[in-house]
Amino acid sequence: MIDFNDEDSNRSPNPTFDSVLNARLSRRHLLRGGAGAAVVGGAALSGCASTGQATAPAGPVSQLGFKPVAHSLADTVVVPPGYTAQVLYAGGDPLAAGVPAFKNDGTDNEWGRRAGDHHDGIEWFGLDAEGKPSATFSSRGVLAMNHEATTDEKLSSFFIHANGGTSTLPRPAAEIDKELMIHGISVVEVRRDGRRWVTRQDSPLNRRITTLSEAVFTGPAAGSAHLVTRFSPGGTKARGTVNNCGTGRTPWGTLVSGEENWFGYFFRDAQDDARRNDPKMVNAFNRYGRRAGAPSRHGWESGGSEDRxxxxxxxxTGASAREDYRNEFHTFGYVVELDPYNPNTLLTKRTALGRFAHENVSFAVPVAGQPVVAYMGCDARGEYIYKFVSSEKWDxxxxxxxxxxxxxxxYLDSGTLYVARFNPDGTGEWLELSPKNPAIAAYRGFDFKTQADVCVFTRLAADAAGATKMDRPEWTGVNPRNGEVYITLTNNSQRTPATVDAANPRAYTDLKAGKEQKGNVHGHIVRLAEATPAEATFRWDIYLFGSEADADQATVNLSSLTADNDLSSPDGLVFSKATGICWIETDDGAYTDKTNCMLLAALPGQVGDGRRVTLKAGEREVSTPAGKAQTPATLRRFLVGPRGAEITGITETPDGRALFVNIQHAGENTKMADIGDPAKYESQWPSNAGYGAGQRPRSATIVITKNDGGVIGS
Known part of the structure; x- marks a missing residue:
């Protein structure tokens, strides 16, 4: 089976790799807790405010006030004693009046009016007692979230089809039509109802964005020749969004969402390179992972002659770009913006923020009279970390x-896009991505004549600029207490002793169930400090090294992790604005013989609070600035998920008393051939927690509260 979360595209000679293959994560597997832990179910929540009631904001947390959750391989969600987790919103749940309850047997339809699949990044948008936008009310709001992908095997999204679907080409149109609708974004109204949280099925704010929803381009690439298609001869419109991963909340109260691994959904036949007769454009397609003749992820192009x-x-396939979809590939890979409070507005694709495998977007705390600054990662092996600085100053x-x-x-249509270069001495530079950069102007792999060229082919511009290749940059997060920026680097199986550098210093061997795993197996988290967010330079260190607790502390477990806080493959990362806690989520395949994926809480320090570490790399030595060692007082496990699930997407109410977490693709290692036998499913969550019909696993949003009504984590 081809893993379309693995992309092979960055062959540039930039610092760090001599060969970079297959990039992108393996959205995976899962955990549970020990004695005394609370288990997720449909239990009522205690200590909840009534609908429409504002509660006092929390203050910064100086110590973590919960018992660490133990490793787990059970098919459930485990949270600490004193906490309750409730399943709130699962794939297939109705989003409009009259839509029938989800049967979860593969016969359900109307997916454009149901929750999509693979819940991912999520954001809270408050509503006051009159249903108007509010930055302070914590008992009513809308949740806006991504539906990244679907659990698939051999082309088919098998859990949503009655018999598992068709795994050969051509695929039936009816199956594809379902799959086109389960991707995208959803908005759902939620509220506290006594001791429970509930969704409002008939809310006028409920909304789905799918692969077919109309969108508009803005920024430098809007109207450019690169975006011309049969659907939009002027290059100003597009349809839908796909493979949305992380999210962000703008300072003006909208959702931003990153289109990540869209490349796998497209197809070019083996003769397409020759038909294009344009080596530089072929180079661009290859750099973005879409090689001629390679199969697409789901075979959607095989559904028939219809435009969709x-x-x-x-x-x-036609005489010009206005007669075919040769450029449709270029209409994805952007940060998209959605107003969750206004269902009558269109999705907007912000091209100024570049086109790559976007995870989330995090914003520096805005300062009056200063630019708005956003940070982003490109999630693939050997890819880069980016920053956007607006031309307009914050009002x-x-x-x-x-x-x-x-x-x-x-704030998002005009500004300067940068890419990061890390120096061995713990300093770094933001390199401007524009034709004004001499390195980009002189690049021979593509002709960068305008900023539209840079915004559509950002990876190539970053190659030319000389950015540092990183071990799969995922989520970024800004510490609200000091403005420092954290970036998760999930893992890199291709990292070798010959390609390590100061910012990616480990290449080691790890054992999983007796089998060797090599590279930067467990990942790490890097952090940056800038004098001001708009600065072109920064200082950096490695905040946290992922590791198993029993690994060598001189070479692998450099953060001194213990059984209370060891982790593999950090992915989601969000700072609580209420408490300052740094929440870290994992998407792990390396440690899943011992535990399912997890959520940890951290009390972050600051850049420079540790020491330099020198590591052997074959015949070389690599020195890197490392943050202070961790203890269970500064980092501890808060949650372990069900089997096969990734823990991803996290947001909170403004008072810090309700935490929403997405559980993605439980049971993803189930085989399509076993679709008729629930006993063979890797997971039956959340139905085994008392939520919904059927036994097929579903992605879902859970809400976690403290039983005494207190602030989460305190």
Missing amino acids: FQRWNTGV PADAQPRNRLAAGDK
């Missing part, structure tokens, strides 16, 4: 604008 299927064939009046998407136009 043929758009996934991004080869040259605090825009925190509550009349037109939220107009504020997005103001």
Whole structure:
């Protein structure tokens, strides 16, 4: 089976690798807890405020006030004693009046009016007692979240089809139509109802964005020749969004969402390179992972002659770009913006923030009279870390604008895009990505004549600029207490002693069930400190090295992790604005013989609070600045998920008393051939927690509260 979360594209000679293959994570596997831990179910929540009631905001947490959760391989969600977790919103749940309850047997339809699949990044948008936007109310709001992908094997999204679906080409149109609708974004109204949280099925704010929803381009690439298609001859419109991973909340109150591994959904036949007769454009397709002749992820292009299927064939088939979808591939890979408070607005694709495998977007705390600054990662092996600095200066009046998407136009359509270079001495530089950069102007792999070229082919521009290749940059997060920026680097199986550097210093051997795993198996988290967010230089260190507790502390377990806080493959990372806690989520395949994936809480320090570490790398030595060692007082495990699940997406109410966490693809290692035998499913969550019908596993949002009504983590 081809893993379309693995991408092979960065062959540039930039610092760190001599060969970079297959990039992107393996959204995976899972955990549970020990004695005394609380288990997720449909239990009522205690200590909840009534609907419409504002509660006092929490203050910064100086110590973690919960018992660490133990490793677990059970098929459940485990949280600490004194906490309750409730399943709130699962794949297939109705989002409109009249939509029938989800049967979860593969016969359900109306997916455009149901929760999508693979819940991922998630954000809270508050509502007051009158249903108006509120930055302070904590008992009513809307949750806006990504539906990244689907659990698949041999082309088919098998859990949503009655018999598992069709695993050969051509695929039936009816199956593809379901799959086109389970991707994208959903908005759902939620509220506290006494001791429980509930969704409102008939809320006028409920909404689905799918692969077919109309979208508009803004920024430098809007209207460029690169975006011309049969659907939009002027290059100003697109349809839908796909493979949305992380999210972010803008300072003006909208959702931003990253299109990540869209490349796998497209197809070009083996003769397409020759038909294009344009080596530089072929180079660009290859750099973005779409090689001629390679199969697509689901075979959507095989569904028939209708436009909704043929758009996934991004080869040259007509006389010009206005007659085919040769450029459809270029219409994905952006940060998209959505106003969750206004269901009558279109999705907006912000091209100024670049085109790559976007995870989330995190914003520096805005300062009046200073630019708005956003940080982003490109999640693939050997890819880069980016920053966008707006041309416009922040006006605090825009925190509550009349037109939220107009504020997005103001701050996200014009500015400077940068990529990071890490120096061995613990300093770094933000390299400008524009044709004004001499290295980009002189690049021979592509002709960068305009900023539109840079925004559509950002990876190539970053190659030319000389950025540092990293071990799969995923989520970014900004510490609200000191402005430092944290970036998760999930893992890299291709890291070798010959390619280590100061920012990616480990290449080691780890054992899983007796079998060797090599590279940077467990990943790490790097952090940056800037004098101001708009600065072109930074200081950096490695905040945390992922590791098993019993690994060698001189070479692998450099953060001194214990059984209370060891982890593998950090992925999601979000700072609580209420408490300052840094929440770290894992998407792990290396440690899953001992525990399922997890959520940890950390009390972060600051860049420079540790020491330099020197590691042997074959005949070489690599020195790196490392943060202070961790203890269970500063980092501890808060949650372990069900089997096969990734823990991803996290947000909270403003008072810090409700934490929403997404559990993605439980049971993903189930085999399609076993679709008729629930006993063979890797997971039956959340039905085994008392939620919903059927036994097929579902992605879902859970809400966690403290039984005494207190602040989460305190």
